[in-house]
Amino acid sequence: MTRYLTRRLLYAIPTLIGVTVVVFASVALVPGDPVTTFLGPGAPAESRARLTERLGLGEPLPVRYLAWLRSALQGDLGVSLSAQRPVGDVLLPALSQTLVLAGAAFLLVLTGGTLLGALGATRPRGGRARLSRALSTLAVSAPQYSVALLLIAVFAVGLRWFPAGGTEDLFTGGSTADRLHHLVLPAVAAALVPLGLTARVFGAALTDVLHSDLADGLRARGLTRTAVLRHCVHNASPALLTIGGLQLAYLLEGVVFVETLFAWPGIGRLLYDALSARDLPLIQAGVLLIAVAFVAVNILVDTAHALIDPRLRGTL
Numbered sequence: 001m002t003r004y005l006t007r008r009l010l011y012a013i014p015t016l017i018g019v020t021v022v023v024f025a026s027v028a029l030v031p032g033d034p035v036t037t038f039l040g041p042g043a044p045a046e047s048r049a050r051l052t053e054r055l056g057l058g059e060p061l062p063v064r065y066l067a068w069l070r071s072a073l074q075g076d077l078g079v080s081l082s083a084q085r086p087v088g089d090v091l092l093p094a095l096s097q098t099l100v101l102a103g104a105a106f107l108l109v110l111t112g113g114t115l116l117g118a119l120g121a122t123r124p125r126g127g128r129a130r131l132s133r134a135l136s137t138l139a140v141s142a143p144q145y146s147v148a149l150l151l152i153a154v155f156a157v158g159l160r161w162f163p164a165g166g167t168e169d170l171f172t173g174g175s176t177a178d179r180l181h182h183l184v185l186p187a188v189a190a191a192l193v194p195l196g197l198t199a200r201v202f203g204a205a206l207t208d209v210l211h212s213d214l215a216d217g218l219r220a221r222g223l224t225r226t227a228v229l230r231h232c233v234h235n236a237s238p239a240l241l242t243i244g245g246l247q248l249a250y251l252l253e254g255v256v257f258v259e260t261l262f263a264w265p266g267i268g269r270l271l272y273d274a275l276s277a278r279d280l281p282l283i284q285a286g287v288l289l290i291a292v293a294f295v296a297v298n299i300l301v302d303t304a305h306a307l308i309d310p311r312l313r314g315t316l
Helices: 002-028 034-039 045-055 061-073 087-122 127-141 144-158 176-210 213-220 225-253 256-261 267-277 280-308 310-314
Strands: none
Touching: 002 061, 002 280, 034 045, 061 280, 087 127, 087 176, 087 225, 087 256, 087 267, 087 280, 127 176, 144 176, 144 256, 176 213, 176 225, 176 256, 213 225, 225 280, 256 267, 267 280
């Protein structure tokens, strides 16, 4: 297992290098002049020259990339132009808030997706299967932006059951219960699409196992329906692991709209504000952090697959 993990980490190095190239190039080639955006069109020439030199914008793109990569490998991600603080000091609090939101949404995805998928797989021709397919299709098809607005309109503005945004109430001191209260609506909005995808993939995998020779053999041995289902769920778990890992990575990078609408101070909202301010160091560091997290999640999923199925350890 150690050799498998070592090989998987070595294979990730070229991927991470490619990620840094794409991140830097895509951000550097965005139209517009960050100097003009930050200083304004009427800024003195001396101020423009100092900021241009500070950002290294006068150097060729490959030279700027190598300098940025060298600094990033040393832990220096630059200074945020809008916050005038080290990028790491700005990113870490936002990352912790995104992890809280993504973690809560992921729990909803795993729980709801597993139950909804199993609901349709156990009786594929019954009313429960039709209900499962209808709910999963609705979850996948509903635009995340519209769902978030609907949740705010119904449960925050109309019924006033939950707050419309933020992470805590200023008058309660930010207790745990208050934070959970603020977490409900954004977590549901972020989890809806991944939950539908998870339900469809896991339901299809579990249906295949329930109609396989394995399930027939277990029934022939006299096992109860619950025991057969438990063994079949275990054999369908790699599909759940794969789709769950992908959806976790999606949640880490796909909550921009949710964080913006619910005023959740995470990386998504931070990057949205940074793009508006043309804060290049913050944009590059934030996108790089999300990309590295995506690669790390895939490595963890592959490792978990190898732990579950030893046959996969010889595929690399």
